[in-house]
Amino acid sequence: MSEQGIGAALTRVEARDKVTGAARYTADVVLPGMAYAALVSSQVSAGRLRSLDVSAAKAAPGVLGVFSHLDRPTWHRVPAIPYFGETRMPFSDDRIHHAGQHIAIVVASTRQQAAHAAALVKAEYEAGKPVPTLEKALPSAYVAAQGNYVNFPQETVRGTPEEALAGSPVRVKAEYRTALISHAPIEPSVTTATWEGDELTLYDTSQAVVVHRGLVATAFGLPEDKVRLVCPLIGGAFGAKTHVWGHTLLVALAARRLGRPVQVVITRKQMFTTTGHQPPTVQRIEIGAERDGRLRVITHDSTNSTSFVAERPENTVLSSVATYAVPNLRTRVRLARMNFGTPTAMRTPGDGPGSFALECALDELAHELGADPVELRRRNHADVHPQSGKPWSGKNLLECYRIGAERFGWHRRDRRPGTRREGNDLIGYGMATARRVEHHRAAESTVDIRTDGGVVVRTATQDIGGGTLTTMIQVAADALGVAPDKVTITVGDTDLPPGAPTFGSITSGSNGSAVRLAAQDARGAAIRLAVGDKGSPLHGLAEDAVDVRDGRLFAKADPRRGETYAVLLTRNRVNPLRGNGKYSPAESQYETSTFGAHFTEVRIDRDLPRVRVVRHLAVIDCGIVLNTKTARNQAQGGIIGSIGVALMEELRQDPVSGRALAPALTDYHVPVNADIGQIDVHFVNKPDHNSNPLGAKGLGEICSIGVSAAVANAVFNATGRRIRDLPITPRRLL
Amino acid sequence: MREKASTFAGEPEPSGPNRRTVLVGAVGAGVAGTALAGVGVGLAAPTTAPPAPQETLPVTLTVNGVRRSAPVDPRASLLDTLRDQWGLTGPKKGCDQGACGACTMLLDGTRVLSCISLAVLHDGQEITTVEGLVAKGEMHPVQRAFAERDGFQCGFCTSGQVTSAVGLLKENPRPSRAEISELMSGNLCRCAAYSNIVDAVADAARGER
Incomplete structure (x- = not known):
């Protein structure tokens, strides 16, 4: 780690803007003549619209237009899934697939007028009989065919799982359930659309402006270069803004029809019902093991709900496929359709619910064997990828266990559940492994060095709170040999070089590599310019005889001999000197993942069994850490989010209609400040250059995986009660 | 050549009751499972929407030390009024239900949730937003x-x-x-x-x- 470059605990470059209210988010963009939209939601969860009377809405003061399926939107084509939310285009017919589905859009001169007029739209329904819940949908669960979201094997077999189970001296078998949960970012989804002729500009809360531009262009039948998406800062998303949802297209359509910019800020209720969620899962796991704890076989059957307008399986079973060395395996994922909105990626898709089931099952096995849970995991460490047999690009999981157990004081754990008490509190320790596939995506960036010595990074990624603006600056500064405070960055606009999405933990590795390559390109060009320039003190030197530090190029053999980028470029009248970076991930001989280990201490009052996580320690192996300050913060946040999943988060549904009972932050409980105990994070911090040129891997998801299992395992250790259904509320412990 | 970009195909309609009410051929997009019961009418949307209120009322507030007056929609929250009328976009709309705190302002020095405070009820009062905490370029x-x-x-x-x-x-x-x-x-x-x-x-x- 260099003092100011990669790894330094720099304060975020946008810190002042964020604490003074100057930072501009999507809803803060005001365009001249902008009108405001409100979306009308279906009150029923299945059936069709018998009639839709918009006359009163149209006659209301300030209303500029009311549109619905009756206005027959002429969508060009359904954009590609994944990354477009659903197979059905908004307003394409009178069918209702879930409560909350958009059935009309009202546009007016002010927000208040739009909201009022939306309440005047009168819908009559021919109500169908909904499939309300996953429970009711289970009998019709099925294995989906490949295509769209179904992009991983729905069934995997390794070895001879049934025989291995039959021959296993120790077996555990259990069913685990995770709840329907919601991203609930504090920034709701917002779209502002404006047209100039056939050119569309969208200010849109998007986790991937480049990917989303293509989807919007497809929907409207426009060439990609006629669509511009802008989103430098995302006010949180956690997956809710990974896909393009209907409201974005509807607002663009309304703006086109009305010939003026239109903004919609969707309501909190619509955030819960129309921008995805993590679907509930039912997972059955059976493990067969030797008496010494070596795993012989795992079977993992998982069913999750999906909507009637998209088939989206949760890849929960990858936890069983890719975490431990187990010779025999069978997994199967099934879908069950219910009349609810379409599920989507949520921190962390697949591995969040999957690791809950697998890591709890391992804890059950450890208890059955009388083995230490950490030792059991060590014994089954996967030295190579258990399915492909390929080597890992970098893996320090054993070190995570070692450091974690030591720092946490794991040896103080009593294996007999329910034995440790302090006052009226039961005390329990639990742990779990974390593993996440590291995704790679093509990304581009430019890095400009100016004659004043300043540097500008340009790349169309976006900052979601992971510290991207700062870390990309650190990467550029490190590669160029300049101080970070000389570097500025512009992101979040499809007019810039195409950057990486801010989802799937992709930004650090993929976009960071593009920035690094661009900075190296600029540095190399400057050195070539200097050694070929008779006016330069470095003239005639070999390129590799020159180094750069603090913006000054110098001869390695004689550091007094040199000049600054600014002097070199000014004399040669090059302004700016541009470096181009294009990261193109190739087929690799390695399997690349991030890893971690979570240790948690819970305390539970015996009379009011509310679980408190008083102490949590995570050790994370995500390659080199780009900024220890922002990384620690992000990891703590991921852990706390998953403590919420473990203990309180559930979007409850009405058992008859399937509607969300209380889609509001008043009732969908997320962790608040007073819920938080001590959260410690330690990074292994070893670069993984087999993964990508930068050696950094994603952090946003790995930090959250396994936490809910560690909490549940700690609850078992504290109480002797094995809670297999999330969230672990006092009701379930009474 | 590419066809014209998507729009609403229906012609613009005048406001009022004489509107087209024909249902366009309702073909479900090959979607199975939404079995229609075929009988009865489901829940209708609320039909008793309140009458349109008086359009605006004059409001004067002292915002970050500056006296500001404007005609304000009586339905408008303090938050929307400051953001939309006066461009103070520091305070954020997170939930519009008083549940998240992103809209917190100081009203006569006390913390309030501005998304559930009607602007017209605070005529004459003093507001401090996050922008107002910066004094002469110095952060609080x-x-x-x-x-x-x-x-x-x-x-x-x-x-x-x-x-x-x-x-x-x-x-x-x-x-x-x-x-x-x-x-x-x-x-x-x-x-x-x-x-x-x-x-x-x-x-x-x-x-x-």
Whole structure:
């Protein structure tokens, strides 16, 4: 780690803007003549619209237009899934697939007028009989065919799982359930659309402006270069803004029809019902093991709900496929359709619910064997990828266990559940492994060095709170040999070089590599310019005889001999000197993942069994850490989010209609400040250059995986009660 | 050649009751499973919407030390009024239900949730937003502490957190860490930068940073 470059605990470059209210988010963009939209939601969860009377809405003061399926939107084509939310285009017919589905859009001169007029739209329904819940949908669960979201094997077999189970001296078998949960970012989804002729500009809360531009262009039948998406800062998303949802297209359509910019800020209720969620899962796991704890076989059957307008399986079973060395395996994922909105990626898709089931099952096995849970995991460490047999690009999981157990004081754990008490509190320790596939995506960036010595990074990624603006600056500064405070960055606009999405933990590795390559390109060009320039003190030197530090190029053999980028470029009248970076991930001989280990201490009052996580320690192996300050913060946040999943988060549904009972932050409980105990994070911090040129891997998801299992395992250790259904509320412990 | 970009095919319609009510051929997009019961009418949307209110009322507020007057829609929240009328976009709309705290402002020095406060009910009162905490280009000690302690990630709740912390320290200038956690629990941070937020408020309370 260099003092100011990669790894330094720099304060975020946008810190002042964020604490003074100057930072501009999507809803803060005001365009001249902008009108405001409100979306009308279906009150029923299945059936069709018998009639839709918009006359009163149209006659209301300030209303500029009311549109619905009756206005027959002429969508060009359904954009590609994944990354477009659903197979059905908004307003394409009178069918209702879930409560909350958009059935009309009202546009007016002010927000208040739009909201009022939306309440005047009168819908009559021919109500169908909904499939309300996953429970009711289970009998019709099925294995989906490949295509769209179904992009991983729905069934995997390794070895001879049934025989291995039959021959296993120790077996555990259990069913685990995770709840329907919601991203609930504090920034709701917002779209502002404006047209100039056939050119569309969208200010849109998007986790991937480049990917989303293509989807919007497809929907409207426009060439990609006629669509511009802008989103430098995302006010949180956690997956809710990974896909393009209907409201974005509807607002663009309304703006086109009305010939003026239109903004919609969707309501909190619509955030819960129309921008995805993590679907509930039912997972059955059976493990067969030797008496010494070596795993012989795992079977993992998982069913999750999906909507009637998209088939989206949760890849929960990858936890069983890719975490431990187990010779025999069978997994199967099934879908069950219910009349609810379409599920989507949520921190962390697949591995969040999957690791809950697998890591709890391992804890059950450890208890059955009388083995230490950490030792059991060590014994089954996967030295190579258990399915492909390929080597890992970098893996320090054993070190995570070692450091974690030591720092946490794991040896103080009593294996007999329910034995440790302090006052009226039961005390329990639990742990779990974390593993996440590291995704790679093509990304581009430019890095400009100016004659004043300043540097500008340009790349169309976006900052979601992971510290991207700062870390990309650190990467550029490190590669160029300049101080970070000389570097500025512009992101979040499809007019810039195409950057990486801010989802799937992709930004650090993929976009960071593009920035690094661009900075190296600029540095190399400057050195070539200097050694070929008779006016330069470095003239005639070999390129590799020159180094750069603090913006000054110098001869390695004689550091007094040199000049600054600014002097070199000014004399040669090059302004700016541009470096181009294009990261193109190739087929690799390695399997690349991030890893971690979570240790948690819970305390539970015996009379009011509310679980408190008083102490949590995570050790994370995500390659080199780009900024220890922002990384620690992000990891703590991921852990706390998953403590919420473990203990309180559930979007409850009405058992008859399937509607969300209380889609509001008043009732969908997320962790608040007073819920938080001590959260410690330690990074292994070893670069993984087999993964990508930068050696950094994603952090946003790995930090959250396994936490809910560690909490549940700690609850078992504290109480002797094995809670297999999330969230672990006092009701379930009474 | 590409066809014209998508639009609504229906012709613009005049406002009023004489509108087209024909259902366009309702072909479900090959979607199975939404079995139509075929009988009965489901829940209708509420039909008793309130009558259109008086369009505007005059409101005068002192916002960050500046007296401002405007005709304001009586339905408009304090939050929407400051954001839409006067361009003060520091305070954020997170939930519009008084549940998240992103819209927190100081009303005559006290923390309020501006998304559930009607502007017309506060005529003549004094408002401080996050923008108003900066004095002569200098950040408020709470703002400095949040910046240095990394008391945020995405930053969307931060205006509310910072403003709330300033209000908290007026209510209780020497809070313990437990009190800070408790008294800041009306401000959700979904990124969960909670530990750093407590550190920042503690720093500001000590006046160290």
